[in-house]
Amino acid sequence: MEENKNYTSPIPASNPEEQEIDLMDILRKIIAMRKTLYKAAGIGLVVGIIIAFSIPRQYTVSVTLAPEMGSDSKNSGLASMAASLLGGGNMGNSADALNAALSSEIVSSTPFLLELFDTQVQTLDKELDTTLVAYLDTQRAPWWSLILGAPGKAIGAIKGFFSEKTDTATAFNPFLLTKEENKKVETLRKSIQANIDKKTGITTLSVTLQDAKVTAMVADSVVAKLQQYIINYRIAKAKEDCAYLEQLYKERQQEYYEAQQRYARYVDANKSLVLQSVRTEQERLQNDMNLAYQVYSQVAQQLQVARAKIQEEKPVFAVVEPATVPLQASNSRKMVVIGVFFLALVGTLGWKLFGEPCLQQFKQQS
Structure with missing residues (x-):
């Protein structure tokens, strides 16, 4: 029993001792390099302040939408009510390829962003x-972006000097954008984001720009254009059907009026005659008139249903959180300074404790 105790006791006792020695050794190394850490912290603080004040202030505005799309029920809605009252057939509701779930793709599309260019901002x-397109030219960039982009601007200026000047007042062409227009489109694409909650269907639109009021105005414009974009798409098919039925309605109406006039003229011309041939022709004209009236009446009913369907297809958007002018910037300079400060401190500490010994060991082995 004593031999077993003597044999097993050193093993568990050695690990805590080694761990304590390692921790104390690391602590002594940290204390020994405190001057280096002070310097790294000071440098990190200065660099953090420079970076924080070099990055332009940005403001973010978020708008929350709750879209209510049209019902797919065959026995509800204005169109179904009109069909039941007028006796017309059910025109049916088909699933649309575009709805609020595609808001993120819509707001990032080039045609949608180009429509925002003419938005009036202050x-x-x-x-x-x-x-907005003119305001984007006034947005500031960090000084290192200007330095990195200086060669490209110089080359562009030289090319522009030797190339022919074009009229810049023409409308934007989504199919053929200039480099400047494409740059502004990409800037807006990064500044405007849309997130969809698949469970609730709530859409959150966020806009980030360098002026608080401009950001709120652009966010409000994005919401309005997105709503109109989806509404126009959803009622486009209903509008086409309604336009076709209106044309058909006028044609059938004209045919009925003509058949009515032919019947009236024939009856007036032969009212004193009692020949069988006259009665036969009169019945034929009367049947043509009745048939034309039936077709005309059916088209009129379908037209009323189509008009009601346009209103039914319009989605309703409830703005849960409207756009407001933000009071504070979204990019905090304090957090940038703190982040760079700790990054410099932790990076120096890691290099001194682990990086430098590994490098020396590698040199010795080689």
Whole structure:
């Protein structure tokens, strides 16, 4: 029993001792390099302040939408009510390929972003009142972006000097954008985001720009254009059906009036005659008139149903959280300074404790 105790006791006792020695050794190394850590912290603080004040202030506005799409029930809605009252057939409701679930794809599409270019915006200090496409030229960029982009701008300026000047007042062509237009489209594509909650169907639109009031105005415009975009798509088919039925209604109406006039003229011309041939022709004209009236009446009923369907197909959007001018910037300078400070501190500590010994060991082995 004593031999077993002597044999097993050193094993568990050695691990805590080794761990304590390792921790104390690391602590002594940290204390020994405290001057280096002070320098790294100071450098990180200065660099963090420079970066924080070099990055332009940005503001984010979020808008929450709850879309209510048209019902697919065959026994509900204005169109079904009109069909039942007028005796017309049910025109049916088909699933649309585009709905609110595609909001993120819609707001990031080039045609949609180009429509936003003409949005009228005004800065919070009221010094700038112009269109969104002109405002994008006034947005600031960090100084390192200007340095990195200087060669490209110089080359573009040289090319522009030797190339022929074009008229910039023409409308934007989504099929053929210039480099400047494409750059602004990409800027808006990064600034405007849409997120869909698949469970609830709630859409959250967010816009990030460098002026608080401009951001709120653009967010409000995005919501309005998105709503109109989806409404126009959903009622496009119903409008086509209604336009076709209106044309058909006028044609059938004209045919009925003509058949009515032929019957009336024939009866007036032969009212004193009692020949069988006259009666036969009169019955034929009367049947043509009745048939034309039946067709005309059916088309009129279908037209009323189609008109009701246009209103039924319009989706209703409930704005749960409207656009408001933000009071604080979304990118906090304080967090940038703190992040760079700790990054410099942790990076220096990791290099001194692990990186430098590994490098020396690698040199010795090689």
